[in-house]
Amino acid sequence: MKRLASLAGAVALVSLAATPAPVQAQGQIVVYCSVLQDWCSLMSQEFERRTGIRVSMTQKGSGETLAQLRAEAQNPRADMWWGGTGDPHLQAAEANLTAEYRSPKLAELQPWARRQAEQSNYRTVGIYAGVLGFAWNTKELASKGIQPPRCWRDAADARFKNEVQISNPTSSGTAYTALATLVQVMGEDPAFAYLRALHTNVNQYTRSGPAPARNVARGETLVGIMFLHDAVAEAVEGAPVAVAAPCEGTGYEIGSMSIVRGARNMAQARAWYEFALDPEIQMLGAKAKSYQTPSHSKASPPPQAPRLEDTKLIDYDFAKYGATAERTRLITRWETQVGNQPR
Numbered sequence: 001m002k003r004l005a006s007l008a009g010a011v012a013l014v015s016l017a018a019t020p021a022p023v024q025a026q027g028q029i030v031v032y033c034s035v036l037q038d039w040c041s042l043m044s045q046e047f048e049r050r051t052g053i054r055v056s057m058t059q060k061g062s063g064e065t066l067a068q069l070r071a072e073a074q075n076p077r078a079d080m081w082w083g084g085t086g087d088p089h090l091q092a093a094e095a096n097l098t099a100e101y102r103s104p105k106l107a108e109l110q111p112w113a114r115r116q117a118e119q120s121n122y123r124t125v126g127i128y129a130g131v132l133g134f135a136w137n138t139k140e141l142a143s144k145g146i147q148p149p150r151c152w153r154d155a156a157d158a159r160f161k162n163e164v165q166i167s168n169p170t171s172s173g174t175a176y177t178a179l180a181t182l183v184q185v186m187g188e189d190p191a192f193a194y195l196r197a198l199h200t201n202v203n204q205y206t207r208s209g210p211a212p213a214r215n216v217a218r219g220e221t222l223v224g225i226m227f228l229h230d231a232v233a234e235a236v237e238g239a240p241v242a243v244a245a246p247c248e249g250t251g252y253e254i255g256s257m258s259i260v261r262g263a264r265n266m267a268q269a270r271a272w273y274e275f276a277l278d279p280e281i282q283m284l285g286a287k288a289k290s291y292q293t294p295s296h297s298k299a300s301p302p303p304q305a306p307r308l309e310d311t312k313l314i315d316y317d318f319a320k321y322g323a324t325a326e327r328t329r330l331i332t333r334w335e336t337q338v339g340n341q342p343r
Helices: 002-016 036-052 062-071 086-094 111-119 138-144 172-184 189-199 213-217 228-236 267-275 279-289 324-339
Strands: 026-034 054-059 080-082 125-137 164-167 204-205 224-225 241-244 252-260
Touching: 002 080, 002 138, 002 224, 026 036, 026 062, 026 138, 026 241, 026 267, 036 241, 054 125, 062 086, 062 172, 080 267, 086 111, 086 125, 086 172, 086 252, 086 324, 111 125, 111 252, 111 279, 125 138, 125 172, 125 213, 125 267, 125 279, 138 224, 164 213, 172 189, 172 224, 172 252, 172 324, 204 213, 213 224, 213 241, 267 279
Parallel strands: 026 054, 026 080, 164 204, 164 224
Antiparallel strands: 080 252, 125 224, 125 241, 125 252
16 A cells, blocks of 8 residues: 555656646755756756755766765765766666666657667666867957867867867766767777877866856857857857867767666656656756757757757767776776876
């Protein structure tokens, strides 16, 4: 009977997640959020409004969140990890840090989102996609008479000496996606040779993936390497920012969502899961100035979103580069051969 009562409660909460009107309080949920703060806040507010469930939310990059989940594995503090690049979510699934859950909405998602769920044995699922590439400050480049980067090799050119920013792969899922992308585009040894050449042009390895976009918009650096939607958000606000995907081909992220294994508020976590896969909710991203492609087939991408179909995308191997051993190996090599070297 207790089990039936628990199941009934979970079903009721999942139903509440799709209810547009405010309802009475139904407990609480702790969410680790790995997208921009505005989107984290909007999701939190809308979920509380629709379900009455109180949300305690912490915003951190996906690499940092994975490290926190590992540290808390024996005593989980969070119930849900929402957003951030998919590779760390796959690593969390591999490490048994997240719980299996199969949403009734799975069949309605884009193929790349369903594939993320299948590869993780349904311990994570895709919620959006974003393309990796360059952003540059059009005003500053024009004043210096410098042509913008169009290919990976351009960013390592001498004309961008001390004028490139990218995040640090030890803390940022964005930077790890860039690292894994270059290995797949060029081959591993040529990719590390390229990264050493790029290193001489990097003025800062930022802690978070979106930071280079903000700094390009402010004119603090000429070029940034990031997910293009982060730079598009700056351009929409009027900053002199343009973007391009590298001509050789580029990788992409499958932003993901995972329920934490051992979650204290499991029913509420499942309610969040269903809420976040709702097409109407996925389209809220643009309201928070986030311009990714949503995973639900009935959710329309924002018109400003970089189009996946118009980009030369590589066949990114999420299973291989989402594995803990491969991530650890590549980041360790990057720290030794690139990050710790003088510039």
